[in-house]
Amino acid sequence: MKKEISMFDRPEQLAGYEIEQYAACCGNLSWYDFVTSMPQLVFVVTGWKSNGKENACLHSWSSFMGSGLENFICILGKVNKDGHMYQSLKETKACVLNFPSIDRYDRCVKTIGNNQFETDEITASGLTVEKAAKVHAPQIKECFLNIECEYLWEQALFEGSNEVAIAVRAVNICMDSDYYDQTKLGRYGKKGYMYYIDQPTNPETGDITPVGPGTIEAGKPIEWVTK
Incomplete structure (x- = not known):
């Protein structure tokens, strides 16, 4: 089920720290950096x-x-x-x-x-x-x-x-x-x-799953069918 995640309605803490303090220490990140965790x-x-x-x-x-x-x-x-x-x-x-x-x-x-x-x-x-x-x-x-x-x-x-x-x-x-x-x-x-990889965060609880840097494994070619 998809849920809307507000920029402003967020947990008070991440990883035991105040969320603003934690985001600043990680490089002045946005709350949505943690929500999306885009590599x-x-x-x-x-x-x-x-x-x-x-x-x-x-x-x-x-x-x-x-x-x-x-x-x-x-x-x-x-x-x-x-x-x-x-x-x-x-x-x-x-x-x-x-x-x-x-x-x-x-x-x-x-x-x-x-x-x-x-x-x-x-x-x-x-x-x-x-x-x-x-x-x-x-x-x-x-x-x-x-x-x-x-x-x-x-x-x-x-x-x-x-x-x-x-x-x-x-x-x-x-x-x-x-x-x-x-x-x-x-x-x-x-x-x-x-x-x-930004640490994957549960936007409802603020729980963080620790991860390290990642690499990519190439997949099998997929035929482009545009119609």
């Missing part, structure tokens, strides 16, 4: 800070789309204007999107704690810096896919928001050959693309 690709956005140090931001809440053969666009769906990532993008107009497999995830998580302005955030997290080929930004050697991007535009999520959506366009891609061959490691499966 999002996980990647690390890298660039140079104004002091020449490496910047690395573990990121999600984004989408990717092509518009003609020569335009592959990423919409970074939620970027805080107070963060190093935003400042780096505005100053250099470039970044690299680095996609780790799940066995690299623990080091990528460390970039959250190694985010001081004077810190080389990639190196401090146990990862290796490579120079991007086409843009002024570092990339992560351990990631199986690196997408070099140029800045296009930004848009506030809503009037008065301190978070913006930023569009970047791919200008170069570097991918491990074992990953673009689906008969080897491939892009899907336990070693492929990794997804952040």
Whole structure:
């Protein structure tokens, strides 16, 4: 049975915390983030800070789309204007999107704690810096896919928001050959693309089911029958 779930009629607590406090600690989430629990690709956005140090931001809440053969666009769906990532993008107009497999995830998580302005955030997290080929930004050697991007535009999520959506366009891609061959490691499966999954929440009780990052197993082809 389907039930309507109000934005405002919600439990007072999640996981033993006041709901507003819990949502803020998880990255300024909406109540509907917890209700829908939609998976999002996980990647690390890298660039140079104004002091020449490496910047690395573990990121999600984004989408990717092509518009003609020569335009592959990423919409970074939620970027805080107070963060190093935003400042780096505005100053250099470039970044690299680095996609780790799940066995690299623990080091990528460390970039959250190694985010001081004077810190080389990639190196401090146990990862290796490579120079991007086409843009002024570092990339992560351990990631199986690196997408070099140029800045296009930004848009506030809503009037008065301190978070913006930023569009970047791919200008170069570097991918491990074992990953673009689906008969080897491939892009899907336990070693492929990794997804952040918001913790599934019961909207009536506030009970949360703990889950970790997920991967995708490809299904069998389904014939398109449009009529």
